[in-house]
Structures are given as C-alpha cells and as structure tokens.
C-alpha cells in the first residue's frame with residue numbers, strides 16, 4: 001500500500017495555514033507529526049522530494065520533543081530575514097543549512113559573509129571560499145573619508161573624496177596606488193596631502209583593495225555558494241567588503257547582469273550596521289526584493305540591528321534569547337496577528353527556533369535539521385582536546 005504523502009509547510013509562501021498553531025492561541029501545542037501530515041502546504045513524498053524552490057530547513061517541533069512535518073522556506077521569491085539567538089544556540093548553523101539548500105536549488109545563488117571563518121564546510125556543497133577583494137571604485141567617493149576614519153569636512157577627508165571622485169569619473173577602476181599618486185599631485189597643502197596619503201596607505205595594508213577584483217556577479221553566476229572569508233580582516237575593511245558585495249548584487253540585478261536571484265547571508269550582522277556597509281544593507285532590506293535580492297542577517301545582538309531589519313523582514317527565526325534589550329527587539333516583530341508574548345515562546349534547545357512567517361501570519365516552533373556539510377563553529381570543549389594538541 002502506498003505510504004501517505006507528507007505535507008511540507010513552506011515559510012514565506014502564501015498558502016493554506018497549517019493546523020495546530022495560530023495567532024488566536026499562541027500557547028497551543030504545535031501537534032505531532034501526524035497532525036501535520038494532513039492539510040498544510042504542498043505534498044511531498046516521504047522520501048523527501050520537496051516542491052520546487054523550497055529550502056527544507058527542519059521540522060515542526062512538538063511539545064513532547066518529537067519532530068513533526070517538514071518545514072521549508074520559499075526560494076521562489078526574494079525575502080528578507082533575520083536569524084536571532086544568543087551565543088551557541090545555532091544561528092550560524094541555521095544560516096549554513098539555508099546556504100546548503102540554496103546551493104541545491106535552481107535559479108538562486110547564495111553569497112555568505114563569514115566574519116568568523118565557520119562556513120568553509122560549504123565547499124563540500126560545491127562552494128568556494130574567497131578572500132575579500134574590493135575595487136576601490138566600488139566604494140562611493142563620499143564614503144571614502146568615513147572608511148578611512150577621516151572627517152569629510154577636514155582637509156584630508158575632502159581631498160580623498162575629491163581624488164576618488166575624479167579617478168572614477170568616466171567609469172575607470174583606479175588602484176589605491178593611483179589614488180595615492182593623485183593625492184601626491186593634488187593642489188593642497190603638504191600636510192593635508194601627507195595625512196590623506198597616510199590614511200590611504202593604511203587602507204592598502206588591509207589587503208582587500210584590488211583594481212581588478214572579480215565582480216560580485218561572477219561570484220554568484222553559477223549558483224554555488226560563495227563564502228567571503230572575513231576572519232581576521234580589520235573591521236573597516238570587512239565593512240567595505242560587505243558594502244561592495246551588497247551593493248554589487250543589487251546593481252547587478254537592476255542592470256540585468258545577474259540572471260540568478262542572489263541571497264546574501266550575513267553572519268554577525270550587527271557588526272555591519274554601524275559602518276560603511278549600513279547604507280547598502282539598508283537598501284537590500286527596503287528595496288532589495290523588487291530586483292530579486294534576498295538578505296538574511298544573523299546576529300546574537302538583535303538590539304544592535306536597526307529596527308528596519310526587523311520591520312522589513314518577512315521571515316524571522318529566533319533561537320533562544322535572554323538579554324532584555326534583545327528580547328525587546330524581537331517584541332517589535334509582534335505583529336497584530338501574533339497575540340501573546342513571542343519571547344515567552346522561544347524554545348530552549350540548541351537548533352530549535354521560533355519562526356515567524358509574515359506571509360501566512362503565523363509563528364511556529366521548529367527544529368532546524370542537521371547540516372549535510374561540516375559546520376566550522378564548534379565551541380572548544382575541555383573534554384575534546386583540539387587537533388593541535
């Protein structure tokens with residue numbers, strides 16, 4: 001006798017609500033697997049064939065701890081999402097699961113910003129780990145003083161701004177050396193030129209600027225995960241790299257240079273919302289979906305993200321949080337359809353998360369599935385001496 005089909009619930013896709021959990025009764029038991037098999041979402045067979053363009057991220061988690069029906073994320077359309085959780089609750093792991101699913105899906109391209117160097121395992125999913133490389137011309141002239149820690153109103157700050165503006169005029173891609181030469185030749189007091197040159201020399205020492213850096217479009221063209229390894233990269237340089245990739249993906253979609261829908265997955269995202277990357281990330285949050293760019297920001301410090309990150313997100317995944325200010329940020333997501341206290345519903349276990357789905361206006365407790373590729377974020381344990389010893 002054929003086994004019955006399991007129905008997968010697809011987050012971010014409008015459709016019938018799964019039974020068992022709804023706004024009117026937020027504390028209600030989420031049911032067990034059999035509850036979920038009946039009338040939610042799209043049918044899949046038990047061997048795991050999902051509807052197309054669906055990322056299978058885990059399963060519903062019943063109150064008795066058993067796993068229910070599969071839960072997927074819609075990959076057919078672009079989304080904005082956040083992944084919250086205190087340290088060690090599974091944020092990076094969840095981002096890795098999403099990246100694995102994106103790697104296996106058609107028509108999309110995951111690009112992972114990896115500040116801690118924990119996503120290298122995605123090479124096993126066909127991914128490549130790349131060092132950050134930024135064309136100086138991809139950072140707008142007006143942003144250069146800020147990037148270099150110079151006041152744009154100061155002599156050196158305005159000189160750098162002017163030199164970059166002149167160098168990119170006409171679409172050229174200047175090197176840092178060319179910018180330094182232009183500073184040296186500028187009609188400005190020697191002290192101003194010296195200060196500007198020193199700051200450009202410091203930027204050169206970051207080792208990320210390259211006039212011939214490959215385009216972001218090429219990173220995302222084949223759909224295999226591209227992992228931008230920012231481990232050990234100075235903060236300002238990492239911010240410049242994130243800005244370049246976020247803006248580059250957006251522009252490539254606007255200009256029709258990128259056929260796939262890119263997904264930018266940013267780990268430790270709080271680090272990028274108070275520097276030069278912020279405007280580009282904000283653009284993706286507020287305007288990214290129109291040209292087809294998705295952004296998912298993971299952070300252990302939700303309070304350090306701007307409100308817009310939560311208000312613009314249609315997918316919210318929250319592992320355990322305890323700090324009051326972070327829980328408050330979660331509370332901002334409590335849309336009118338979610339009666340009750342989201343924070344009180346956060347599951348305790350590692351890899352478990354509350355998922356708020358704006359498309360169907362529901363919240364669910366989910367156990368994120370295990371990774372298929374190695375996860376590099378294991379915490380050191382005294383009971384497990386490292387390989388180095």
Ligand SMILES: Nc1ncnc2c1ncn2[C@@H]1O[C@H](COP(=O)(O)OP(=O)(O)OP(=O)(O)O)[C@@H](O)[C@H]1O
Pocket residue numbers: 085086087088089090091092093094300350351352367368369370371375377378379
């Ligand atoms: N869904 C899961 N299934 C199985 N194990 C998991 C899952 N999620 C997390 N873990 C385990 O928990 C560990 C910590 O997860 P992870 O590195 O993602 O934490 P994190 O929240 O990103 O922490 P940090 O803020 O320190 O980076 C993982 O190395 C893994 O062993």
